[in-house]
Amino acid sequence: AQKITQTQPGMFVQEKEAVTLDCTYDTSDPSYGLFWYKQPSSGEMIFLIYQGSYDQQNATEGRYSLNFQKARKSANLVISASQLGDSAMYFCAMRGNTGNQFYFGTGTSLTVIP
Amino acid sequence: DVKVTQSSRYLVKRTGEKVFLECVQDMDHENMFWYRQDPGLGLRLIYFSYDVKMKEKGDIPEGYSVSREKKERFSLILESASTNQTSMYLCASSLTWGAGRNTIYFGEGSWLTVV
Numbered sequence: 001a002q003k004i005t006q007t008q009p010g011m012f013v014q015e016k017e018a019v020t021l022d023c024t025y026d027t028s029d030p031s032y033g034l035f036w037y038k039q040p041s042s043g044e045m046i047f048l049i050y051q052g053s054y055d056q057q058n059a060t061e062g063r064y065s066l067n068f069q070k071a072r073k074s075a076n077l078v079i080s081a082s083q084l085g086d087s088a089m090y091f092c093a094m095r096g097n098t099g100n101q102f103y104f105g106t107g108t109s110l111t112v113i114p
Numbered sequence: 115d116v117k118v119t120q121s122s123r124y125l126v127k128r129t130g131e132k133v134f135l136e137c138v139q140d141m142d143h144e145n146m147f148w149y150r151q152d153p154g155l156g157l158r159l160i161y162f163s164y165d166v167k168m169k170e171k172g173d174i175p176e177g178y179s180v181s182r183e184k185k186e187r188f189s190l191i192l193e194s195a196s197t198n199q200t201s202m203y204l205c206a207s208s209l210t211w212g213a214g215r216n217t218i219y220f221g222e223g224s225w226l227t228v229v
Contacts, residue, residue: 009154033216043202045220052216091156093218097211100145100164101172102218106156 002027004094006105013082014113020067021077021090021108029096034075036066039089039107048090051075082112117141120205120221127228133192135224137205146188147206147218148172148180157204163188164210195228202226 003026013019025034036048051059051066059066067076075094079086092105121136139146147162149172159172161180169180177199181189188207192199205221 035217037220043223043225045204045206045223047217047219050215050217095208095211095216095218100162100208100210101159102147102206102208104149104157106154 002029002094002096002101002103004092004103004105006092006108008108009106010109010111012111012113013079013086015084016081018078018080019082019110021079021092021110023075023077023092023105025073025075025092025094025103027073027094027096029098031097033095034066034068035093035095035102036064036075036077037091037093038086039091041088045091049077079110084112084114086110087112118205118207118219118221120203120224122224123222124225125227127192127195127226129196129228131192131195131228133195133226133228135190135192135203135205135226137188137190137221138186139188139207139219140186141207141219142185143207143219144185144210145208146182147208148178148188148190149204149206150174151202151204151223160190160203192226195226197228200226200228 032053034051038046065078089107118139148160149157163182179191203224208218
């Protein structure tokens with residue numbers, strides 16, 4: 001069964017500090033992709049970062065990096081130098097190569113404190 | 115840039131009404147999805163379609179139906195709206211795995227209130 005788990009319903013971080021949002025996954029697909037999305041209060045889902053299961057290096061996109069530990073089945077998102085505009089819901093998601101579905105976690109609400 | 119457009123951002127409907135939520139994507143994606151989002155429950159898949167006229171049930175299809183007559187358009191239908199269908203609905207699209215970028219792209223969401 002495919003499953004994504006986010007165990008942190010809410011997180012707080014001081015402005016300019018780094019924060020790690022946790023994500024673990026379970027899949028039997030030999031090849032898969034892991035994603036992070038940001039959802040501000042306006043509702044739109046913004047794609048942040050993608051990691052393929054066979055990628056040799058951890059993905060990075062600006063202030064976002066994905067700490068991919070395949071053996072532990074974890075794909076944590078690291079946001080460096082937090083900004084007030086980072087306050088939002090963050091969703092981890094997975095897609096396997098044997099189907100067309102995407103699987104989402106329940107999300108983590110991040111609040112950046114000035 | 116990929117664009118997924120949902121026809122209505124905010125809707126208020128009465129119990130028992132038939133409700134149509136329309137979604138159009140402009141990137142020739144094979145796959146289209148309808149999700150429902152509720153606080154604390156994350157995104158739950160209602161239906162998805164991997165080709166024209168093809169559909170598969172997701173996790174919560176009860177009370178919903180879908181239509182995909184053209185590749186770019188995927189409609190969600192609430193046959194008889196009920197108050198427990200008050201929610202935010204997200205449409206999304208993607209390419210088939212391995213055909214290119216594996217990302218899923220979302221519309222802006224439709225906030226539906228059933229009174």
